[in-house]
Structure formats: C-alpha cells, structure tokens
Amino acid sequence: xxxxxVLAVTERxxxxxxxxxxxxxxxxxxxxxxxxxxxxxxxVAKELNGLGMKVSLDHLGEHVSAIEEASAARDSYLGxxxxxADHHLDANISIKLTQLxxxxxxxxxxxxxxxxxxxxxxxATTVTIDMEESEHTQATIDMYVAAQKxxxxxxxxxxxxxxxxxxxxxxxxxxxxxxxxxxGAYAEPADVAFQGAEVDEAFDRLGAMLMxxxxxxxxxxxxxxxxxxxxxxxxRDRSEPWEFQMLYGIRRDRQSELVGMGHEMRVxxxxxxxxxxxxxxxxxxxxxxxxxxxxxxxxx
Numbered sequence: 182x183x184x185x186x187v188l189a190v191t192e193r194x195x196x197x198x199x200x201x202x203x204x205x206x207x208x209x210x211x212x213x214x215x216x217x218x219x220x221x222x223x224x225v226a227k228e229l230n231g232l233g234m235k236v237s238l239d240h241l242g243e244h245v246s247a248i249e250e251a252s253a254a255r256d257s258y259l260g261x262x263x264x265x266a267d268h269h270l271d272a273n274i275s276i277k278l279t280q281l282x283x284x285x286x287x288x289x290x291x292x293x294x295x296x297x298x299x300x301x302x303x304x305a306t307t308v309t310i311d312m313e314e315s316e317h318t319q320a321t322i323d324m325y326v327a328a329q330k331x332x333x334x335x336x337x338x339x340x341x342x343x344x345x346x347x348x349x350x351x352x353x354x355x356x357x358x359x360x361x362x363x364x365g366a367y368a369e370p371a372d373v374a375f376q377g378a379e380v381d382e383a384f385d386r387l388g389a390m391l392m393x394x395x396x397x398x399x400x401x402x403x404x405x406x407x408x409x410x411x412x413x414x415x416x417r418d419r420s421e422p423w424e425f426q427m428l429y430g431i432r433r434d435r436q437s438e439l440v441g442m443g444h445e446m447r448v449x450x451x452x453x454x455x456x457x458x459x460x461x462x463x464x465x466x467x468x469x470x471x472x473x474x475x476x477x478x479x480x481x
Contacts, residue, residue, distance in 0.1 A: 210460050213430040214241070215452040219257070219264060222452035225429065226270050234436065234446045235424070236272040237309055238265070241453035242280045248289055251282030255293040259300050266304040273307040275338075275449060278321050291324055298332040307359065309400075312338040314367050315374070322349055329356045336400065340365035341384040342374040350387060359398035361426055362391055364405075385411045392416055392423065400447065402426040404435070 215225040219240070226236040240257045242250075258274055265272045276297065282290040294310075301308045310325050312318065322337070329335045336359030339346050343365060353360060364380050375383050385408065391399040392415040401412045404427055416423060424445035427436050440446050451459055 210457075213428065213451070213460055215429060215450050217452065217454050219260060219452060222261075222450055223264050223268055223270070225450055225452075226272050227268065229429075229448050229450070230271050232437065233440045234448050236270060237275045237426070237447055237449050238272055239275040239311070239449060239451040240280075241451050241455045241459050243277045243313065243455075244279045245282055245285060248282055248286055251280065251285065251289060251293060254280045255296060258297050262297070262300045262304050262306065265306055273309060273447075274301070275309040275311050277311045277313055278324055279313055279317060283320055283324065284317065287320065287324070291327065294324060294328050295331065298328055298335055302332060302334050307334045307336060309336040309338060309359065309361060312340050312363075315343060315369050318343065318345065318349070322353065326353065326356065329353075329358055333357065336360060336398070338363060338402070339387075340367075340374075341387050342369065342376075342380040344373060344375065346383070346387060347390070350390060354391075354394045354397050357396050359400050359424075360391060361400040361402050362388055363402040364408075381405070381408065384408050388412050389415045392419055395421060399423040400426045402449075404428070404432045406435075409439075 215222040219238075222238055226238065229236050238261050240254065240261065242254055245251045245254065254276075258276055261274050264270070265274075274297075276294075278290055278294065279285075281293040284290075294308075298308050310321060312321060325335060325337045329337075337353060338361040339349055339353075341362060341364050343349075350360070362384065364384055365374060374380075384403065384405075388399075388401060388408070388411060391397070392401075392412060398421075401409070401423070402425075403409060403412075409425070422445070424447050425436075425439055426447045426449060429448050429450045436446050436448065
C-alpha cells in the first residue's frame with residue numbers, strides 16, 4: 182500500500198534529516214504550512230478570506246509527553262481565538278486532543294478542551310477536533326461528545342476508511358455541530374480500516390449519509406474529483422448549510438473554482454515548528470503531493 186510505504190520511508194532518520202534540516206525541504210513544507218508563527222498564519226488567513234474562503238487554523242503538534250506541553254498548547258489555541266476575534270477573521274480552529282494531553286492525563290485534556298470551547302463561544306466561532314490514529318478514536322469521540330453536549334460549538338473529523346466510522350457517525354449526528362468527513366491519513370491494518378477502492382466506496386456512502394442528515398453541518402474534506410462529484414449530486418436537494426474543506430497548498434485552483442460555483446470552502450491552515458509529521462501524511466495521502474515534493478527537492 183502506497184500510504185504505508187511512504188510513511189515507513191519518512192520515519193527513517195536519514196529521510197527526516199533531508200526534509201527537516203535542508204533549505205529545500207523547509208521550502209517545500211511552506212507550500213503546505215503557513216509558517217512557524219501565528220502571525221504568519223493570520224496573514225494567510227486574511228488572504229484566503231479575501232478570496233472568499235473560510236479558514237481553520239491548526240497549531241501543529243501531537244502526542245505531548247509532559248502536561249506542561251499540553252497547557253502550552255491550550256494557551257496557543259486561546260491565542261489563536263484572540264487573533265481570530267482581533268482581526269475579524271472568518272475562521273475557526275482545529276485541534277488534536279493528544280496535543281492537549283489525551284492519553285497522558287485525560288482529565289486535564291478534557292479541562293483544556295472545555296476552556297478552549299468556552300473561549301470559542303465568546304469569540305463566536307467553533308472548534309474542530311481532528312481525528313488521529315485509530316487507537317485514539319474511541320477516547321476522541323467520547324471527549325468530543327461530552328464537550329459538544331456542554332458547549333454546542335464543536336465539530337469532529339471522522340475518517341471514512343475506518344470500519345467503525347458509520348457507527349460513530351450515527352452517534353455524533355444527533356449532537357449537531359459540524360462533521361468533517363475525510364478519507365483518513367494514517368497507515369491502519371485491514372482489520373481496522375478499508376483498503377484500496379473500498380476507501381472510496383466508504384467515503385461516498387458516508388458522505389451521502391451525512392449530506393442527508395438534518396441539524397448538522399457536513400464538511401466534506403477531499404481533493405478527489407470523483408468524491409466531490411458524488412457529494413455534489415447528494416447536495417442538490419440539501420437546504421441546510423454544508424461546506425467543502427481542503428488543505429492549504431493543495432489544489433488551489435480547484436478551491437477557487439468551487440468558490441466561484443457558489444460553494445462554501447474552508448481551508449485548513451496549519452502553522453508551527455512541528456510540521457514534519459503533518460507533511461509526511463500529506464505526501465502519503467496523494468501520489469501527486471509526493472511527486473511535487475521530490476521534484477522540488479531535486480530543484481526541478
């Protein structure tokens with residue numbers, strides 16, 4: 182499987198050195214990452230808003246090893262929310278719960294999530310909880326359910342390739358909020374996740390289920406034209422809000438095209454110094470991304 186092979190190669194220390202410690206590697210990363218700082222991300226968000234696109238800001242990071250790192254991540258997201266308000270951005274934030282300490286101290290992580298959700302309410306925006314490796318899926322959904330019941334301004338990402346996702350979707354739809362449906366970015370075994378063409382079939386099936394659900398905002402996160410076409414068919418009779426979501430730096434022309442057609446588009450804008458894991462998943466997701474990266478490193 183291409184995803185597993187790419188992720189295995191990028192985990193090698195020699196590969197990390199080439200990508201993370203060379204000017205060419207960092208230059209390529211800037212195609213997909215807004216910059217190291219929040220100020221750089223705010224600048225990109227303003228530019229995207231000017232093009233008629235919404236934004237989701239993500240301070241990159243995951244799997245902290247100390248509670249002090251988790252509290253720092255909490256503070257960073259509170260800072261993001263203040264900047265969204267101060268600059269009047271059409272934006273929300275996306276967070277990873279392992280960055281807030283889930284798996285290290287779940288009570289603290291839940292408390293940090295509550296603080297972030299409360300601050301988002303004060304700034305009239307929302308919080309999307311990203312999905313991580315399958316070993317964290319249950320805890321992520323449980324924490325999301327509790328926070329969404331309490332605050333009502335959250336959303337969650339669900340990965341279509343996981344065999345459990347239909348049941349998870351049925352659980353979270355009644356809670357409202359927004360649901361980002363993506364294919365899935367991690368290497369997972371066949372007993373946990375669909376493989377190959379089955380992933381596309383699952384995405385289409387779950388996308389139709391989501392687009393036909395009432396009281397929730399579907400966020401269709403794909404760069405695959407076939408998947409987008411299927412969603413557009415399902416959306417013909419939908420009277421409630423929904424949106425497309427795409428990643429910063431990927432298929433920019435298609436993003437603009439969909440906006441020009443009158444569709445809502447939210448661009449996921451990551452920033453921060455912990456960009457390497459994010460970049461490797463982007464390379465593993467689409468051969469076109471990997472090809473772009475290799476050509477750029479070769480100076481072509």
